[in-house]
Amino acid sequence: MRGVLNLRGVMVPIIDLRCRFGQGLTEATALHIxxxxxxxxxxxxxxxxxxxxxxxxxxxxxxxxxxIAQGSRADFLSGLVTIESGMIALIDLxxxxxxxxxxxxxxxxx
Numbered sequence: 001m002r003g004v005l006n007l008r009g010v011m012v013p014i015i016d017l018r019c020r021f022g023q024g025l026t027e028a029t030a031l032h033i034x035x036x037x038x039x040x041x042x043x044x045x046x047x048x049x050x051x052x053x054x055x056x057x058x059x060x061x062x063x064x065x066x067x068i069a070q071g072s073r074a075d076f077l078s079g080l081v082t083i084e085s086g087m088i089a090l091i092d093l094x095x096x097x098x099x100x101x102x103x104x105x106x107x108x109x110x
Contacts, residue, residue: 032049046093077090
């Protein structure tokens with residue numbers, strides 16, 4: 001957890017996505033963003049480098065993660081989607097945050 005954000009009176013923990021992916025801490029700048037998501041009853045902020053696009057997909061477009069890619073570092077992937085410009089990895093946020101230090105945040109009462 002990198003900090004908290006007061007969002008309309010609700011304290012939202014901020015998680016560093018780069019750190020959760022095992023790539024070290026983000027040197028946060030004014031150009032970084034916080035994406036607020038809801039996981040069950042909880043709100044969590046995700047510190048990210050940027051958002052490139054917002055894409056709508058159908059469930060039928062989701063392909064399973066290849067078995068060769070499954071492992072402790074890829075356990076948080078829930079599927080892959082092919083689009084015109086490439087491939088998108090879908091992240092299971094509940095699983096990502098439950099791994100390691102995020103477990104306390106995901107399990108903490110609202």
